[in-house]
Amino acid sequence: MIELIKVLIVDDITSTLDNLQKLLSFEPDIQVVGTAVNGKEGVEQAKKLAPDIVLMDVNMPIMDGIQATETLAQEVSSSPVIIMSVQGERDYLRRAMQSGAREFLIKPFSGDELIASIRRVYQLEQKKESFLAKTTSGAAPAAVVPAPDGEHGRRAEHGQVFFFYSGKGGVGKSLIAANLAVSMANETKGKVALVDLDLQFGDIGVLLNLDHSQGITDLIENIDHMDADFIREIMVDGPAGVKVLLTPISPELADLVTVDHVRRIFSELRKIFDYIIVDSSAHLGEINLEVLDHADKVVVVTSLSIPAIKNTKLALKIFDSLSISPDRVVLLLNKSDAHSEFNKESVEANLRFPIAGQIPNDPKLVINSINRGNPFVTTHPESEISQRIRELVGKLMPAPAAAPAPEAAEKKARKGLFARR
Ligand SMILES: Nc1ncnc2c1ncn2[C@@H]1O[C@H](COP(=O)(O)OP(=O)(O)OP(=O)(O)O)[C@@H](O)[C@H]1O
Ligand SMILES: [Mg+2]
Incomplete structure (x- = not known):
């Protein structure tokens, strides 16, 4: 029937x-x-x-x-x-x-x-x-793929994925993700990738004043021949050596990108880069869910407004039902000193979740930075907003532990889709 x-x-x-x-x-x-x-x-x-x-x-x-x-x-x-x-x-x-x-x-x-x-x-x-249904059943995930041979204990060799998400648009995800990527490259000297997964209306190209003549769709056109050289060729050079994977050059092409493409691309990116920063849209579709589920850290950006707080609450609830451990979630309060009837404490009380970092409101510097396409962490490294971004870099760095982190064990029990093949 x-x-x-x-x-x-x-x-x-x-x-x-x-x-x-x-x-x-x-x-x-x-x-x-x-x-x-x-x-x-x-x-x-x-x-x-x-x-x-x-x-x-x-x-x-x-x-x-x-x-x-x-x-x-x-x-x-x-x-x-x-x-x-x-x-x-x-x-x-x-x-x-x-x-x-x-x-x-x-x-x-x-x-x-x-x-x-x-x-x-x-x-x-x-x-x-x-x-x-699979991830909320309470039982062990049905499709556990065993770790590939020799992978055990080598997780440090894998690039870390930091997924930026907010349940509400316009709270500052892209601005913070772009500046964080540049700051991370400066501070760690590691290889940093910035991926714009806001596939239809991503702003990373504009924020960093990049030549947007190619993007993720150029990669998927040749996905079967994708290797490190090809990926580097398609990614655009950003400030401080950051390599940027931009959105399709036109919004309607976003539909061409499938979960399987994203899975394969991230699997390769993890081999090439030390840190992979991902900007996203608020929409919790298949692609966002996939990256979210396998990210090392999920950076949730919120601000001091009722819609932002309400949607953050919903997002945290969904994360919980997706069994995303709170250890993996880093809650950021943007424009933390903006005039509002709320403050950090009231937001924490409402969300029942600790705020890990606060980014101040600096409209003058931010607008200047956006209009010129220059990250403020480069032009004004000593401003308070840049200092807070540097602090965030420190918070996202994996702890230098000898034993595998509990998080690694948790992720192994998950599907391991982004793991090295
Ligand atoms: N800390 C800040 N200080 C001043 N202005 C800010 C700050 N953060 C963000 N903004 C302003 O908010 C606007 C939205 O930021 P951004 O585009 O990064 O949000 P977003 O969460 O990525 O939005 P979308 O969901 O639409 O992609 C920026 O253009 C900027 O003008
Ligand atoms: Mg954005």
């Missing part, structure tokens, strides 16, 4: 609703289970019908599609949203993706595009669910 993909359509134009319904009725594996004419009704229907996919228009009365998507992401997270928008500008799409939408379709789109998008999002959701 075919498994039906249950779809809810939300659009205030009734003729659009009718057309979409008709179009989807020809697909044997898709069933439209309901319709709604504004965001509020869409949320109510989604709660009632638990659809597999919600098709969401943007401009609607009462509650718009972005707001409805944000609500659904929080309250009905098992119903992923595909946004249908007439606006194609970067900022707009960015807002749509930040609201938690899985995909967006620019109107007018073809029936084939719509159907492919529905099936893709559905399949990804299924995979994510089985991934979550």
Whole structure:
């Protein structure tokens, strides 16, 4: 029996609703289970019908599609949203993706595009669910791959992966990740890679004023012939010898990057570099989950605002359910001295998680640094913000222990996907 993909359509134009319904009725594996004419009704229907996919228009009365998507992401997270928008500008799409939408379709789109998008999002959701089921079952992970011969006790030879994440966009992940990479190269003299995994709208190229003529998609085009030389060729030279793997040169190419590509790329990067700093988007899709699960440290960036704190709380909860040990999580408070009714202590109390580092608010220096594409740790190494970044470098360095760290043992029990082959 075919498994039906249950779809809810939300659009205030009734003729659009009718057309979409008709179009989807020809697909044997898709069933439209309901319709709604504004965001509020869409949320109510989604709660009632638990659809597999919600098709969401943007401009609607009462509650718009972005707001409805944000609500659904929080309250009905098992119903992923595909946004249908007439606006194609970067900022707009960015807002749509930040609201938690899985995909967006620019109107007018073809029936084939719509159907492919529905099936893709559905399949990804299924995979994510089985991934979550595996990692939250409490039992030992089912797919434990034994460590390759000779790997035992040689973990120090592997590059360390530091994954930057925040449940909320715009809190300063990219800025801190870029400056941290440069500072790490200066302080440790190790080989440092910076990987921009905010695949659609990554900012690392702009922040470091890099020539963005190639990126990760150039690597995956030749993934079967990928070796250290090829990787170095595709990575762009950043300040202080940092090698940067940039995003695809255009956002729509981001879809070409699969979990398997990312797994293989990281496996190689670990062999070439001592430290691999990864910037990400807030979206917890398959790729982020994969890197997150295998990172040596997850640096969670938050700030003194209710949305940032709320989303950090949610992110920490998800990490917990993914069995990510709190030892691996480094919580950073950015703009820690910004004027706010909150402070470090109240954030810690609310999150029930200790803040490991604080980065001050320095709008003048930061804006200057961004506009010129020069990291502030290079131009103003003695500023307080640069000093805090240097401290962070120290905190992320693995402890020089003779015996393998407990974390290493924990990771061995995991799938070891990034391990040396
Ligand atoms: N410590 C700081 N002091 C002053 N301004 C800051 C600081 N950190 C971040 N900003 C400001 O916040 C903006 C957003 O930072 P950034 O792009 O690094 O966030 P992000 O978390 O990567 O966002 P996104 O999720 O959209 O990628 C920056 O452009 C900068 O203007
Ligand atoms: Mg960013």
